[in-house]
Amino acid sequence: MLQQEYLYVLIFILGGSAMVLVAMLASWALRPSKPSKAKLTPYECGELPAQADSYFQFNIRYYLFALLFVVFDVEVVFFIPLVKVFNSIPVVAFIEITFFTVVLAFGLVYAWKKGALEWE
């Protein structure tokens, strides 16, 4: 019966999506459209934009934090099945988990000491 439950969730998702799409379509049907040259320029302090594109160089830190996130998030995902069965695991497994957690904490400490967590 589990598949049935997922089916209900899917129906819920489709129903919600349909409502959003109906709202978008209703607005598309009702709204006026009178574009002018000024309306179609980027919004920037009331002047003409200095450059056409805004794909400028951005701070490398954003990228660094994204990398750190991937590393730690995978580890959090590993934790979830582990904590679910935590009540019924043998001692050996508990020691392994402790080791895993220590490695994870050590990774965080290493990133911290390297200055990867500093935002300037």
Place this chain on the structure above:
Amino acid sequence: MEALMPFLPYIFILVLLVLYLSVVPIMIQVERKVSAWVQYRIGPNRVGPRGLLQPIADALKFLAKEDVIPNHVNKWLYIFAPTLMVFPAFFVFGVIPFGAIMINGQEILIQVGKTNIGILYVLAVSSLGVYAITFGSWASNNKYSLIGGLRSAAQMMSYELPMGLSILGMIMVVGSLRLEDIVRFQIENGWGILLQPVGALLFIVTAFAETNRLPFDLTEAEAELVGGYHTEYSSMKFAMFFLGEYCNMFTASAMITCLFLGGWHVPFIGSMGLDPAIVGYIQVVAMLMKLGFLMFFFVWVRWSLPRFRYDQLMNLGWKKLIPLALANVIITAIVMAM
């Protein structure tokens, strides 16, 4: 009633969708009224009695406004992003239990899908929200939008880690990923906020960050970035971002209630000797009242606290919340093992 039984899930789907649609206008009205009271203003009071019809007027205005799609945007992503903002918040509600009512002596959970991976599904789906903001801001091809989007992506990723870790303690205590099991466990053993106080605090703080609400609203930061990621949006597309924000708040409130505030449980109601059928309905109302209080709490915090600076935000996330959440998991594990 017998004949209705097979259709119950479909009825719940319909009721929840309507609930969802009606919550957002009410929330917007509450937010405007509460902010007015906090700032000693009157707030909206022109449309309808005491300004109660204001949200309907807003919705009609959003529908009828011209939608400007500027020349410089990446058109398909620009159109796709606002819809993506609303979807994840909606999807989460497919697994949230709202109460247990008795029909013909049979206990029925008010829940669309009783999946066995409840929390995992919630975590997975709610993290999709970051794509909407990133796509929207990148496709807008506007400097304010791009800065807002980059900030938001980094912020939401940073706070997702402590959010995931803060739930682990609760899963460990309960031993199940099903939200209904977690609520039932709390009914028997006391609310999660008492069992896992640190986890509850961490979860509530990260919920504010994940929904981009003050004090974590650096994504929008009206004073610095005009509107942040939705600077270039107008009409219904802007409304979708707005809707998404309030839907996210509703979802976060529901998660906090289920995980840490006992879900639909009313303390001491079991010893009052009431009819179980009536207790069921009282508890559904209690669940909705808890949700209402938490959403009021979101508004209350927004109009009471100032905004963080970006480096403070990242330091809080990585240097305080993550170590604290890890320590919480380890201490819970040690206590459980003893």
